[in-house]
Amino acid sequence: MAINCMVLQNFGQGLKELFRKIAGMPVVDENAIESIIKEMQRLLLQSDVDVLLVSQLSKEIRQKMLESKLPAGISMRDYFTKTLYSEIVGLLGREKAVIELKRQKILLVGLFGSGKTTTAGKLAGWFRAKGLSAALVACDTFRPAAKEQLRQIGQKINVHVYADGKTPAEIAKKAIEASKEDILIFDSAGRDALDQDLAKELKELAMQIEADEILLVLPADMGQVARKQAGEFRKLVNITGIIVTKLDGTAKGGAALAAAAVTGSAVKFIGLGEHIGDFELFEPERFVGRLIGYGDIKRLLEKAKEAGIEEGKAEKMLEGNLTMNDFLDQLEAMQKMGSLQKITEMIPGFSNVKLPAGYLDVQEEKMKKWKYVIQSMTKGERENPEIIRAGRIARISKGSGASQQDVRELLKNYKQTQKLLGMAKGKKALKRGPLASLAKQFGINMG
Ligand SMILES: Nc1nc2c(ncn2[C@@H]2O[C@H](COP(=O)(O)OP(=O)(O)OP(=O)(O)O)[C@@H](O)[C@H]2O)c(=O)[nH]1
Ligand SMILES: [Mg+2]
Known part of the structure; x- marks a missing residue:
């Protein structure tokens, strides 16, 4: 269930309520603004958003609302609503994700079970919907069933899966030589933690592929740890963006996105379920708009x-x-x-x-x-x-x-x-x- 799931039940419902309150207030004065800010803080902290982020956000809203002059031609109520909205959008990411629709190689990296293999299939489907041909490359030689899993996904969405070779780097090399598809998506192995083996393997793989995008796959339920993990991965390879998966399964999805937004890499895609279609480009403004319930x-x-x-x-x-x-x-x-x-x-x-x-x-x-x-x-x-x-x-x-x-x-x-x-x-x-x-x-x- 895309946007009606738990994340959104809690975080989304809370947000919706917040905006409804502003709309229904008899007067929007300093006290009213302060009470809404308090409520927003509670909501964000409950969703596990970093305390510092929350206090920074509150400060910015206060500054805009209470310390500067109201712009001409807008009511306090509308201005407050707009300010709150854009600040929350900003919390989840300032910019719309950019993914070029060109021939390219994309490597997915991330810890064990984060959703890399599933996401590889989703991503292939996404590019195909944009009119590009795509293929998958099975570079996970660590987990015995990994190749088979990717093969099944490939079969389901009817894209080719390259899996020929022994080591991840060899498989990647052969795939690059043999492929004609516009988009090559490389699945890689996960580990429990970023250990030396994984580090070495990833570096080699990245060097072999010379990927245009290296996307870090982070599950939404990891919340604030996201920042640290992104930092660790970034030390190894040049992370160009983040994919937050399993947003359908956690009440703290708001926090996951906020956490990902401060990692220094933009969230490019979000995963909203186990099916191929449960996947979309991440556009903070649109996302929040939908959470609040305007639909889209x-x-x-x-x-x-x-x-x-x-x-x-x-x-x-x-x-x-x-x-x-x-x-x-x-x-x-x-x-x-x-x-x-x-x-x-x-x-x-x-x-x-x-x-x-x-x-x-x-x-x-x-x-x-x-x-x-x-x-x-x-x-x-x-x-x-x-x-x-x-x-x-x-x-x-x-x-x-x-x-x-x-x-x-x-x-x-x-x-x-x-x-x-x-x-x-x-x-x-x-x-x-x-x-x-x-x-x-x-x-x-x-x-
Ligand atoms: N609910 C939900 N489940 C997901 C999502 N993405 C992946 N999963 C599930 O998470 C589990 C692990 O997904 P995989 O794609 O195998 O993860 P992985 O990162 O490739 O795992 P390893 O290769 O073992 O490291 C599977 O059961 C997926 O169906 C999502 O967005 N939402
Ligand atoms: Mg996998």
């Missing part, structure tokens, strides 16, 4: 693109203009995009909607059946399934070879989805309240 249409559209749906269609889907003809297309597309729950979490005003478990998690077999059912409908029925009553169900069932139960199930799913999309339309409610002017300031398009 832009990201949704991007995801849609990755899954091969044109933007127009995704927009149409959000508007709730759903014909039966679209429904099947979209079912298929949604399956590519990840669970519908995740998608809805990105839609403004929608992040709190909980779907029934397994909703629209339609099996391939059923999809096939539903296709026949839809083909057996008349044009009118497909465009306006509301008109399908008992008699027509029987006819459609006969025509398609599916049971009446199947037809009903399809109709039920269609209706649920239609209703859901209708709710997205209802995000108009958000256009009015105090959140609206806020969203505008953050450049979030609520329309």
Whole structure:
């Protein structure tokens, strides 16, 4: 569950609450600001953010709010909200991650079990979605099953896995010589701690590969230790960025990101689950925006693109203009995009909607059946399934070879989805309240 998971339950809920309070305060004066700062401190400390960072942040907010003049043309409330927002974004990373879409070699390093191998697959999938070809290189010769694990991942996403050779450096060399792919992603071995063996192996490997990016993979649950570890790895190889994995599994994800942000290398990607698609470029502003719960249409559209749906269609889907003809297309597309729950979490005003478990998690077999059912409908029925009553169900069932139960199930799913999309339309409610002017300031398009 992407952004609705524990991190976000605690850290995200807390943040959301904070902003809600500001919006609802009768007056935004010194006392009010002070009380919000106190609450923010509590929230950050609870999430394990470094005490010094928290006090520095508070100081900056106080300075902006209480010691300098209010800029013209903005209310105290809006200014405070904006200040708090940008300071928290800054805490998680000042800049948007940059990853060049060019032919390159990427080495993943990190301690035992941090998520390197899984991330290698995710990264390959990510580049492929950007139109580049990718392959994996199995440079972990330490753990016996490592090559096989990578092979399976490669098979699943249909990318080639180079694994020929004895030592990591030899495997890397052969892969580089043999490969034609744009992106080569090198998986490396993990250890319990940064010991001498690992150090030596990594140095050799890095020298052999001459990687464009060396990304340090850090699990979110390591919190503040991140800084120290990044420092140790940096002594060995030239770390160009960080990937924080397992953000879905810890309530302290805010701390992990904050900790990673002070390591001196930018967080470039985040891992949000065990599946290939649970992975994205880290954009602090967007991330916080989503935590606070404005959702993010832009990201949704991007995801849609990755899954091969044109933007127009995704927009149409959000508007709730759903014909039966679209429904099947979209079912298929949604399956590519990840669970519908995740998608809805990105839609403004929608992040709190909980779907029934397994909703629209339609099996391939059923999809096939539903296709026949839809083909057996008349044009009118497909465009306006509301008109399908008992008699027509029987006819459609006969025509398609599916049971009446199947037809009903399809109709039920269609209706649920239609209703859901209708709710997205209802995000108009958000256009009015105090959140609206806020969203505008953050450049979030609520329309
Ligand atoms: N929940 C969650 N699990 C993850 C994520 N990334 C990886 N994992 C899981 O973490 C475990 C370890 O992942 P690996 O990719 O094998 O880690 P590794 O760093 O390659 O491990 P070694 O090669 O043994 O050092 C696996 O069970 C993964 O499914 C993530 O973002 N979220
Ligand atoms: Mg591994």
